[in-house]
Amino acid sequence: MKDFVNEDLAAGEVLVRVSLDVKDTFDAAWRPSILNGLRACGCPKNLYDLTKSYFSQRTAILATNSVRVEREIIKGCPQGSCCGPGFWKVQYNSLLKLNFQAQTKAVAFDEDQILATSGESVRAVEKYSNGELSKITALSKNNKIRLNKEKSKVMLVSRKKRKELK
Numbered sequence: 046m047k048d049f050v051n052e053d054l055a056a057g058e059v060l061v062r063v064s065l066d067v068k069d070t071f072d073a074a075w076r077p078s079i080l081n082g083l084r085a086c087g088c089p090k091n092l093y094d095l096t097k098s099y100f101s102q103r104t105a106i107l108a109t110n111s112v113r114v115e116r117e118i119i120k121g122c123p124q125g126s127c128c129g130p131g132f133w134k135v136q137y138n139s140l141l142k143l144n145f146q147a148q149t150k151a152v153a154f155d156e157d158q159i160l161a162t163s164g165e166s167v168r169a170v171e172k173y174s175n176g177e178l179s180k181i182t183a184l185s186k187n188n189k190i191r192l193n194k195e196k197s198k199v200m201l202v203s204r205k206k207r208k209e210l211k
Contacts, residue, residue: 046150046152046159046161049150049161049163050062050161050202053148053163054202054203054204057204057205058163058164058165058170058203059163059164059165059166059167059169059170059201059202059203059205060161060162060163060164060170060201060202060203061161061162061170061171061173061174061199061200061201061202062159062160062161062199062200062202063159063160063161063162063174063178063197063198063199063200064157064158064159064197064198064199064200065157065158065159065160065181065192065197066156066157066192066193066196066197067137067156067157067158067190067191067192067193068191068192068193069191070133070155070156071121071122071129071130071133072120072121073120073121073189073190073191074120074121074122074129074132074133074136075120075136075188075189075190076100076119076120078136078139078187078188078189078190079096079100079132079135079136080093080096080097080100082135082136082138082139083096083135085139086135086138096128096132099128102117103117103118104116104117104118105118120189130155133155133156136188136190137153137156137158137190139184139188140153140158140181140184140185140190141153141158143177143180143181143184144180145177145180146162146173146176146177148162148163148164148173149161149162149163149173149174149177150162158181160174160177160178160181162174162177167201170201174199
């Protein structure tokens with residue numbers, strides 16, 4: 046990402062950096078998306094079947110002195126599990142594999158994604174960024190990934206003077 050930004054700034058480009066944050070990361074992990082991701086990356090059948098079994102028939106129990114409530118858990122990765130972060134990465138990897146335009150670079154760390162888009166002007170980079178964000182929004186909806194709008198940020202980066210940015 047650093048090389049991408051430095052090269053574009055040296056070429057006189059304007060960049061928009063978008064930092065995306067996912068809401069309720071491990072709680073929101075959608076199991077069908079994880080299983081699809083495992084299939085897409087060529088996971089061996091025995092590991093795929095083990096994962097499918099791991100996700101099935103999971104329950105949560107709340108017990109008090111007089112009441113016991115049991116519910117089936119249909120989403121999320123078990124908290125504190127060794128494989129939870131890996132399962133999340135399998136699901137989230139689909140966002141990184143989107144067909145971004147040449148002027149866009151995407152990287153992720155844990156549940157955070159940074160998208161950098163360059164263009165010759167603020168208007169151009171805004172148009173490119175909005176197109177890329179539309180792709181991310183659609184894929185997020187399909188995979189039941191909720192983006193946290195309050196924690197997501199946008200930053201304009203340029204070496205041009207303010208009056209030259211228009």
